[in-house]
Amino acid sequence: MIKNDLFLRALKGETVERPPVWMMRQAGRYLPEFMEIKAKYDFFTRCQTPELASEITVQPIRRYGMDAAILFSDILVIPQAMNIEVQMKPNFGPYLPNPIRSQKDVDNVIVPDVKEALNYVYEAIKATKEKLNDEIPLIGFAGSPWTILCYCVQGQGSKNFDKAKEFCFTNPIAAHQLLQKITDTTITYLKEKVKAGCNAVQVFDSWGGMLSPVDYQEFSWQYIQQIIDALKDDAPVIAFGKGCWFALDTMAKSGASALGIDWTCSASNARYLTGGNITLQGNFDPTRLFSPPAEIKKMVTQMINDFGKDKYIVNLGHGILPNIPLENAKAFIDAVKEYKSPS
Numbered sequence: 001m002i003k004n005d006l007f008l009r010a011l012k013g014e015t016v017e018r019p020p021v022w023m024m025r026q027a028g029r030y031l032p033e034f035m036e037i038k039a040k041y042d043f044f045t046r047c048q049t050p051e052l053a054s055e056i057t058v059q060p061i062r063r064y065g066m067d068a069a070i071l072f073s074d075i076l077v078i079p080q081a082m083n084i085e086v087q088m089k090p091n092f093g094p095y096l097p098n099p100i101r102s103q104k105d106v107d108n109v110i111v112p113d114v115k116e117a118l119n120y121v122y123e124a125i126k127a128t129k130e131k132l133n134d135e136i137p138l139i140g141f142a143g144s145p146w147t148i149l150c151y152c153v154q155g156q157g158s159k160n161f162d163k164a165k166e167f168c169f170t171n172p173i174a175a176h177q178l179l180q181k182i183t184d185t186t187i188t189y190l191k192e193k194v195k196a197g198c199n200a201v202q203v204f205d206s207w208g209g210m211l212s213p214v215d216y217q218e219f220s221w222q223y224i225q226q227i228i229d230a231l232k233d234d235a236p237v238i239a240f241g242k243g244c245w246f247a248l249d250t251m252a253k254s255g256a257s258a259l260g261i262d263w264t265c266s267a268s269n270a271r272y273l274t275g276g277n278i279t280l281q282g283n284f285d286p287t288r289l290f291s292p293p294a295e296i297k298k299m300v301t302q303m304i305n306d307f308g309k310d311k312y313i314v315n316l317g318h319g320i321l322p323n324i325p326l327e328n329a330k331a332f333i334d335a336v337k338e339y340k341s342p343s
């Protein structure tokens, strides 16, 4: 049994004293203790060494006491396991030297035995569970098939992922084959993560908002739906689509336990679009963490009042930025812990 189960109760839609809180990308570069490890080990060494990955995962918890931990890893371990070379270049980000651009490239992509290929991730989960000592739940995650395709085809980060979209629109058969291969790999991977000890999983569709509503259904959502269908009896699933407010009505009917909301969608609009019954997670503008702590606290309290304390998980609308002052991150977490319902 998990001692602080606020997060799991919110995912079930139960009434809570206060909403739970965690931050997307909470194990990261704003933490000096993270930077110390980063200085010594390259990115994939950190991901692949269970002792390092588990240590990095619990760093923000020790400092701030969030209500859930998220495993330190990356969405790009999936293409790596599928035989696609992925590098993480310092001060540049992901770089895939042989991007996928043709049917032949797609044919060369394998659906691996993820039990073997990503065994280091499950070992990291087990090590993390020991460190967490059942105090709080652990979240596992994967990128959405569309977001993974974006990197596989573009070959690097992008403002508009134009090459990824061009590939889908000029070569839809190959694109769908690739999306299905990623989906099949992701389903087995997430199931293994749950078996290893993750208490919930989140699917990050970071680049879903690059697609039109119609294209979103075709190239992104139908694959996320397959993942939800396959996982929902194993663990609660959170679906986060950045810029995907237009699909919230579909997402609300998917069987996901919660939906992530970014900061461009108001709480009332998100509740309206999702029918008011499903747990929502979000949606503080990550850049707003640069505001003074007192202002952050006021805004967080207002945000909880706007979403309502139940069926709600406090989070940012996307990942925390590298240069956020430590006391500002603390103000965000503390505001939630100090929350009192207006009566």
Ligand SMILES: Cc1c2[nH]c(c1CCC(=O)O)Cc1[nH]c(c(CCC(=O)O)c1C)Cc1[nH]c(c(CCC(=O)O)c1C)Cc1[nH]c(c(C)c1CCC(=O)O)C2
Residues within 6 Å of the ligand: 023, 024, 025, 026, 027, 028, 029, 038, 043, 070, 071, 072, 073, 074, 075, 076, 088, 092, 093, 094, 141, 143, 157, 204, 206, 318, 319
């Ligand atoms: C799109 C995406 C990626 N990775 C991820 C996403 C989806 C979430 C989102 O949209 O932010 C997910 C991710 N990546 C990382 C986590 C760790 C867990 C956490 O702290 O939340 C999570 C949940 C570690 C990481 N993944 C990465 C870092 C920073 C580089 C480093 O530590 O050396 C971290 C802490 C590298 C990475 N990995 C990726 C990018 C674009 C980058 C470079 C940009 C950046 O530096 O933020 C791909």
